[in-house]
Each structure stands twice: as structure tokens, then as C-alpha cells.
Amino acid sequence: MSSDWSPGEVHETFSEWALAQGVIANKVRPARFPGRGLGMIATDTIKSGDFVVKVPTTTILTADKIPSEFRSQFPEDTRIQAIIAAYLTCSSEEDLAPYSLWFKTWPTRQDFEDSMPMLWPRSLGGLTWPDSDDAADPAVAASQSNFLPPCISGLWNSIQKGGVTRQYETEHQDLVQQQGLRLGKAWNDVVSVIPDIDWKSFSYHWLILNTRSFYWVAPDQEAPEDRNDAMALLPFADYFNHSDVECDVKFDGDGYTLSATEDYEAGDEVYMSYGSHPNDFLLAEYGFFMDKNDSDCIYLDDIILCDFPSAEKQEELWLNQYYGNYSVNSEGVCYRTEIAACLMYMEEEDWRNHLEGSTEGVDEKKSEDIIKGWLRTYAAEADATMSALRKAMESGGVPETHHGKAEYLLRRWKQIKSICESASSALSL
Ligand SMILES: C[S@@+](CC[C@H](N)C(=O)[O-])C[C@H]1O[C@@H](n2cnc3c(N)ncnc32)[C@H](O)[C@@H]1O
Numbered sequence: 001m002s003s004d005w006s007p008g009e010v011h012e013t014f015s016e017w018a019l020a021q022g023v024i025a026n027k028v029r030p031a032r033f034p035g036r037g038l039g040m041i042a043t044d045t046i047k048s049g050d051f052v053v054k055v056p057t058t059t060i061l062t063a064d065k066i067p068s069e070f071r072s073q074f075p076e077d078t079r080i081q082a083i084i085a086a087y088l089t090c091s092s093e094e095d096l097a098p099y100s101l102w103f104k105t106w107p108t109r110q111d112f113e114d115s116m117p118m119l120w121p122r123s124l125g126g127l128t129w130p131d132s133d134d135a136a137d138p139a140v141a142a143s144q145s146n147f148l149p150p151c152i153s154g155l156w157n158s159i160q161k162g163g164v165t166r167q168y169e170t171e172h173q174d175l176v177q178q179q180g181l182r183l184g185k186a187w188n189d190v191v192s193v194i195p196d197i198d199w200k201s202f203s204y205h206w207l208i209l210n211t212r213s214f215y216w217v218a219p220d221q222e223a224p225e226d227r228n229d230a231m232a233l234l235p236f237a238d239y240f241n242h243s244d245v246e247c248d249v250k251f252d253g254d255g256y257t258l259s260a261t262e263d264y265e266a267g268d269e270v271y272m273s274y275g276s277h278p279n280d281f282l283l284a285e286y287g288f289f290m291d292k293n294d295s296d297c298i299y300l301d302d303i304i305l306c307d308f309p310s311a312e313k314q315e316e317l318w319l320n321q322y323y324g325n326y327s328v329n330s331e332g333v334c335y336r337t338e339i340a341a342c343l344m345y346m347e348e349e350d351w352r353n354h355l356e357g358s359t360e361g362v363d364e365k366k367s368e369d370i371i372k373g374w375l376r377t378y379a380a381e382a383d384a385t386m387s388a389l390r391k392a393m394e395s396g397g398v399p400e401t402h403h404g405k406a407e408y409l410l411r412r413w414k415q416i417k418s419i420c421e422s423a424s425s426a427l428s429l
Pocket of ligand 1 (some may be wrong): 039241243286289
């Protein structure tokens with residue numbers, strides 16, 4: 001192994017401890033990967049299907065491992081993530097001693113402040129938290145621009161959002177506001193019971209759970225309604241970085257088995273999938289995005305719904321379950337988007353028949369032009385935002401300490417523009 005990849009003493013010591021606790025590592029070990037922190041490296045040839053890590057139940061951290069007198073003090077609807085985060089924040093060193101080597105391998109709060117948009121300064125689209133010091137900053141108040149991608153912020157610079165007649169469940173949109181609500185509620189719930197709990201430490205542990213937990217349901221329990229309440233932290237297995245590979249993580253009463261879903265050579269990084277997530281979701285929830293991501297897409301909902309000719313036509317979309325979640329990837333737009341485009345110019349009755357298979361009234365050229373117009377609107381948003389962001393960097397609206405984050409956002413906006421352009425070209429084929 002190259003010395004640059006060496007994980008360092010803290011990780012070596014922790015790995016020895018984890019193996020002594022019954023964790024089994026098969027041809028993998030932690031290593032350092034530029035831009036990805038720690039990850040897992042193959043120490044030998046691994047074939048797809050080989051198990052790479054086993055983690056026994058005895059070593060994992062779940063809500064069941066927290067003393068019931070601690071758990072039971074919180075309001076009934078307090079989420080498991082909040083309870084575990086509060087436990088990790090408030091328990092004595094003695095109670096947490098069994099995990100102490102593991103905690104040293106986790107990222108720092110500064111790492112989260114650098115990578116997670118929800119903790120970024122408000123000038124870059126971050127939220128206001130108990131420790132935010134820029135809430136009253138006049139430069140921030142004066143800033144008219146939003147720099148986060150619309151799927152993360154729910155905001156636009158070049159279009160007036162509006163015209164939405166129905167509330168609906170969005171996929172991967174408005175992410176930072178939803179996170180804000182989740183963390184805000186968690187904070188209120190724990191503060192109601194532990195008024196002097198430390199915000200920085202609590203939010204740090206909440207983010208550790210957000211970025212490192214695995215799905216877990218104890219063998220004698222029902223799966224909770226919300227999968228976010230089925231959380232476990234797994235020592236050692238939490239070194240795996242994400243890639244758009246298949247996922248093979250199984251658990252039973254004995255513990256977890258993580259298997260490779262691709263072949264790897266010695267020296268390759270071995271990945272696990274955190275799910276089929278678009279880049280905006282990865283950025284908001286995990287603090288990174290990928291150069292190549294087959295699951296990447298953006299959503300046209302705000303553009304389409306404010307372009308829709310009448311409330312009646314929007315109602316047609318709603319009644320026929322085509323309201324919202326209009327996705328685009330570099331290969332084109334989704335079927336829902338094509339159907340919405342048809343309703344822009346078709347008579348309602350023809351359109352309803354079209355849903356049943358009729359082509360009466362369908363004009364492919366018109367549909368293509370409409371969709372291309374929507375994609376141009378999104379690409380123009382990318383241009384407007386990149387230009388505003390560059391200006392804010394030059395003028396000091398985004399302080400120099402945050403230029404790294406701004407550059408990262410510019411990279412994402414370039415990807416967004418390129419998705420619009422490739423999807424538009426694909427329409428003409
Ligand atoms: C489960 S941890 C993986 C271990 C982590 N890299 C570390 O240094 O401890 C998840 C975090 O790893 C980072 N990460 C995961 N996959 C990544 C990738 N493909 N590229 C860059 N960072 C990644 C992100 O910071 C994410 O929040």
C-alpha cells in the first residue's frame with residue numbers, strides 16, 4: 001500500500017479493536033482517498049458476491065443499546081436519530097468508553113461545516129441555527145441570490161416560482177428545508193428534556209447518524225413506519241464510501257454481511273451504495289457529489305407548474321396522477337414530463353384518451369419544443385446563478401474562507417447545465 005493511503009495510527013488502532021470485537025474484514029482495510037476522506041481499499045482480488053465485511057450485532061450501536069431510562073424521557077414522537085444523538089452528546093465518558101476508539105475515527109464537526117450545505121453560511125444558502133453568526137449580517141440580507149441548486153434550496157434566481165395548485169410529495173426536492181425541519185424538531189425535542197444540551201455537539205452527532213447509519217430492524221421488532229427510525233451505527237463498516245454500484249447489505253439477528261457487487265483488484269477502492277441518489281441529494285445529505293452518477297437527475301416541477309396554462313389543466317394532471325416529480329437526466333426527460341408537455345396544448349379529452357393509448361391530438365414537434373423550452377429555462381438558471389456566484393466571490397459577498405464551497409457549487413451548476421443540454425439533444429434524436 002502506498003504510504004499516502006495509510007489511514008494513520010488512530011484508524012489502525014481502531015481496526016485492531018474492531019477485529020478483536022468480532023468484526024471480520026475479508027480482503028479490505030481502511031485507507032485514505034483524496035477528496036473522500038477514509039474509505040475501504042481491496043488488499044487482494046475480490047469477486048462480485050464475495051463478502052467483504054461482517055459486523056456482529058454485539059458491536060453495533062442502536063437505540064436498543066441505550067438505557068431505557070434515558071430513552072423514555074423524550075416526547076413520544078421524538079425520532080430515534082435525535083435520541084441516539086442526544087445519548088452520544090450527553091452520556092458520561094464512562095458510558096461511552098466501549099466506543100471511544102471508534103469515535104476517534106469519525107469526521108470532525110469542521111468537516112461537516114465544510115461539506116454539508118445545511119451548515120454553510122447563509123450567504124451560500126445555509127440555514128440559520130442556534131450558533132449562526134451571520135443571521136443579522138447586512139451583506140447576507142442584501143443578497144438577492146440563492147446559490148444552492150433548486151433541488152436543494154427549493155429556490156430560483158431567474159424564474160418566479162408559483163402557480164402550484166396542489167400539495168404533493170416531492171422526490172429529492174427542497175432538500176435543505178426538509179433537513180432543517182428534521183434537525184429543528186430533533187433539537188426542540190431534546191432541549192425540552194435536556195435544556196443545557198450543547199448545540200454543536202448534538203448537531204454533530206445528528207449528522208454522524210445522517211451520514212453513517214445503516215438500516216436496522218431488530219429480529220423481534222416490526223419495521224417502523226418511517227425508515228429513518230430504523231438506524232444503526234456499524235463500527236468499521238462505516239468506512240465504505242458511496243458509488244453507484246449495486247447494494248448488497250444483509251442483516252439478521254447475528255449481524256450484518258456486506259458483500260461486493262463488482263470485481264475489484266488489489267489497490268482498488270471498494271464501494272457500497274447508499275441508494276440510487278441524484279447528486280443534489282448526495283450533496284445535501286452526505287456533503288459530496290460525484291463526477292459520474294448514473295442516478296443523477298434534476299427536477300422541472302417549478303418550471304412546468306408555473307408555465308401551465310390554467311388551473312383546470314393542472315387539476316387534470318392531479319386527477320390523473322401526473323402532478324409533479326418531473327425528472328430529467330442526461331439521456332432525456334421522464335415519461336411524466338412528456339405527458340405534462342402534451343397537456344400544455346392538447347384538449348383535455350384527447351389528453352385523457354392519450355393516457356389510454358390514443359395518439360389523437362398528439363403533436364410530437366410541439367411537445368419537443370415545449371420540453372426544450374423548459375430545459376432552456378433551467379439552463380438559463382444555471383447561467384444566471386453561476387454568474388451571480390462568481391460576482392459574489394469577487395465582491396466579497398461570499399467571503400474568501402468559503403470560496404472552496406462556492407467552487408464546489410459552480411462545479412455542480414456546470415453539471416446541471418450539461419444535463420439540460422444533453423437531455424435537449426436527446427429529444428432531437
Ligand atoms: C459512511 S461515511 C464513509 C467514510 C468517510 N469517507 C470517512 O472519511 O469517514 C460517509 C461520508 O463519506 C464521504 N463520502 C462517501 N462517498 C463519497 C464519495 N464517493 N466521494 C466523496 N466523498 C464520499 C462523505 O463525506 C459522506 O458523508
